Amino acid sequence: MAKKLLLAIASCCLMLAPSMAGFAQQADNSPSNAAPPLRIGSGDLIEVTMFENPDLSGPYRVDQNGDVAVSLVGHLHVAGLTADEAGAAIEKRYVEDQILLPAGAHATVFIAEYATQGITVSGEVKSPGVYPALGVRKLHNLIVAAGGVTLTAASQVIVTRKDDPEHPLTVDYNPEALKPVIPDMQIFPGDSILVPRAGIIYIIGNVQRAGGIVLDGRNQLTVEEAMALAGGGSHDPDLKHVQLVRTLDDGRKEAITIPVNLILKGRAPDVALKDGDILYVPTNNVRMVTIQAINDMVSMATGYVLFRATANQ
Secondary structure (H helix, E strand, O other), X not given: OHHHHHHHHHHHHHHHHHHHHHHHHHHHOOHXXXXXXXXXXXXXXXXXXXXXOHHHOEEEEOOOOOEEEEOOOEEEEOOOOOHHHHHHHHHHHHHHOOOOOHHHOOEEEEEEEOOOOOEEEEEOEOOOEEXXXXXXXXXXXXXXXXXXXXXXXXXXEEEEEOOEEEEEEEEEOEOOOOXXXXXXXXXXXXXXEEEOEOOEEEEEEOEOOOEEEEOOXXXXXXXXXXXXXXXXXXXXXXXOOEEEEEEOOOOOEXXXXXXXXXXXXXXXXXXXXXXXXXXEEOEOOOOOOOHHHHXXXXXXXXXXXXXXXXXXX
């Protein structure tokens, strides 16, 4: 009885082995791990190799109509084809025109230069430009290739697909955080990546750490939080008369007195900050300064440190 049971188990294992192998093969060849086939476009340079007819081999530049002028057969439309499809089309044309026999028409095509299939990386990166799309390209690797993000980069990037330009994707991306946000996102030929500029507010005057605070674009920053990031007041600050300078929609600037002393005690509502706001913390027994003077402090202080509101995330 035991022998029959062992034979039955062994038989089941042999029957399941091919299906399990097939499952493993499907997992290895998942679409997310494979580069999409690159298609030929106008301006690309292709290299055609005819194995048994080297005199018919050579480079061909795709014209504005998507055609190449192939030796002896004339114009052939290749735009939109993959390299393998273009090779098959060239073989077929040579046979149809009775220039080569089917047995001797063996063509391979290599796309030597991509004029239309690069990936554009722009915005707040150190080296914006068009980067090659050969192989599997991931969002993070392309931004690194572009020199990485600048200090004023937002914590979200915009990816526009070549095949769906009307529906750009907004993706969280913040590799500088303590808990880095680096999506495992594949970028395809012809796509574009835009790293927007983040909002910045400035806190200056009598604080421990004056500078610009880079907003992350998701969480709202308040006056109390900005004061905390700046280390609070320095020597004898006048927290009763902190000035908030804000640019209005029509371009005019207004100054608002913020009672930070009451906000810190929970006796006054906190105030949300916007991109471009300036918080000026005066010193006690010093006369108030004008809006223009506060703006001049920011514009002249090129050495201000930039720090992120998400530094501790």
